[in-house]
Amino acid sequence: MRTSAFEPCIPTRATKVPTSHSWLHEIKHDGYRLIVRSDGKRVRLFTRSGFDWSDRYPLITEAALRIGRPRLSWMVRPFCWMLMESQNFDGLHSSRKHNDEVQLYAFDILVTHGDDLRRLPLTMRKTNLARLLARRVDGIFISDFERGEIGPELFRHACLMGLEGLVSKLDDQPYQPGRPPNWVKINNPASSCRG
Known part of the structure; x- marks a missing residue:
C-alpha cells in the first residue's frame, strides 16, 4: 500500500563537487x-x-x-x-x-x-x-558530514574506496521536496550505483 506524509527530496545529479564553505558533504551510501x-x-x-x-x-x-x-x-x-x-x-x-x-x-x-x-x-x-x-x-x-573546501578530496577518497560518491547540500536551506538545486549528488564514475 502506498502512503507517506512527505514528498522526498531527491538529489540533483552534478558533475563537480561544490567547494564553497556553505556546502556540507556526506558519503553517498549505496x-x-x-x-x-x-x-x-x-x-x-x-x-x-x-x-x-x-x-x-x-x-x-x-x-x-x-x-x-x-x-x-x-x-x-x-x-x-x-x-x-x-x-x-x-x-x-x-x-x-x-x-x-x-x-x-x-x-x-x-x-x-x-x-x-x-x-x-x-x-x-x-x-x-x-x-x-x-x-x-x-x-x-x-551520517557524518564535512564542510566546504574538503569536498573534492572527500569525493576522491570515496571513489578510491569504491563507494558510490557524495551528496552535497547547502547548509542554510530548508527541506525541499522534489529535485532542488541545493542538494546535489556526484556519483563515482566507477560505481555501479543506481541513482
Whole structure:
C-alpha cells in the first residue's frame, strides 16, 4: 500500500563537487532512502515512492522503536554490511535473506515531538538529529558530514574506496521536496550505483 506524509527530496545529479564553505558533504551510501515515521508506539518505513517497508527491515524498525520519541519523521538510508565491511547494494536489493541484518544511516530529520522542522536550515535539522541520536542505538548511525573546501578530496577518497560518491547540500536551506538545486549528488564514475 502506498502512503507517506512527505514528498522526498531527491538529489540533483552534478558533475563537480561544490567547494564553497556553505556546502556540507556526506558519503553517498549505496542503498535505498527511506522515511522513518514513529508515533512512539509504532514505526513505519516508507520508500521514496510511498511504499510501506516496515516489515522488510526488522532491525531498523526495532531500533527506531527504542528511541521512543512520539511523532517523529526522519530521512535514512538502509545499508547492508557484507564481506570486509563494504557496502553491498546487491545484498540489500536482490535477496531478502539479509533483511534482518540491515542497519541505517540517518541524515535528516523532518519532524520531532510533532514539530515540523522542514522549514529550518539543514544545520539546525542536523543538530536536532544529533540530539535525538546522542545515545547510540544499535542499528542506527548518523551520517557524518564535512564542510566546504574538503569536498573534492572527500569525493576522491570515496571513489578510491569504491563507494558510490557524495551528496552535497547547502547548509542554510530548508527541506525541499522534489529535485532542488541545493542538494546535489556526484556519483563515482566507477560505481555501479543506481541513482
